[in-house]
Amino acid sequence: MPIKQAAKKALRQAKKNTARNVEIKKAYKEAVKSAKKSIVARNKDIKEKVRLAQKTLAKAAKKGVIKKNTAARKISRITKAANQVEKK
Secondary structure (H helix, E strand, O other), rough: OOOOOOHHHHHHHHHHHHHHHHHHHHHHHHHHHHHHHHHHOOOOOOHHHHHHHHHHHHHHHOOOOOHHHHHHHHHHHHHHHHHHHHHH
16 A cells, blocks of 8 residues: 555546546447447448447547547448448
8 A cells, every 4th residue: 555645646546547447448349349230230220320439439539548540440440341331
């Protein structure tokens, strides 16, 4: 356990930030998974699921949970897959 006051505060902050990051990460992973399932199943709500996935990925990147380029890459791949399904 930390002894100094600053170390105690840093520990509190780390716990709080970790909890926030886990929630954000869980939200974007769930949204991406839902979008991919929708694309594979060729459901009618593909656009809505893809939009939600894009939104959550962008938020995660903005908050610093994932890197900007990682979010862009994932968004690009999901969008590309959705567009291919819509063409067919």
